């Protein structure tokens with residue numbers, strides 16, 4: 001038992017001495033390939049993994065100039081990351097029809113694997129439209145039937 005405690009203690013000391021590991025990628029269109037396969041060891045003062053997600057039209061020309069995701073991942077400090085987040089609080093809306101930019105901060109090895117790409121609002125809108133169509137159909141049906149009776 002004592003040996004186990006010492007072992008756990010040693011492991012703890014060893015682990016805290018290790019650098020944080022974060023996924024790293026620069027300006028990728030989605031959370032695939034580079035963004036989920038490339039990691040780096042952070043510098044000693046970097047205790048946070050930072051992800052920046054931008055939603056806007058690409059810099060290069062495309063036929064319909066549709067907005068797309070731009071994903072950036074890197075090591076950061078909790079202060080730098082929180083500052084970036086704070087600075088973007090009015091731009092992080094995740095509305096599909098507007099440009100937006102969000103920063104996510106997390107602590108822990110490879111914690112910035114998942115990214116909120118923010119199609120939640122779009123899904124919600126579609127659900128709402130589908131729901132109102134259904135309700136309209138149901139009501140129209142009821143009302144029509146009632147009038148005919």
Ligand SMILES: *[C@@H]1O[C@H](CO)[C@@H](O)[C@H](O)[C@H]1NC(C)=O
Pocket residue numbers: 045046075076077080
């Ligand atoms: C915080 O941001 C500054 C300015 O961009 C940068 O020079 C510094 O390296 C960053 N600190 C960390 C720990 O990443």
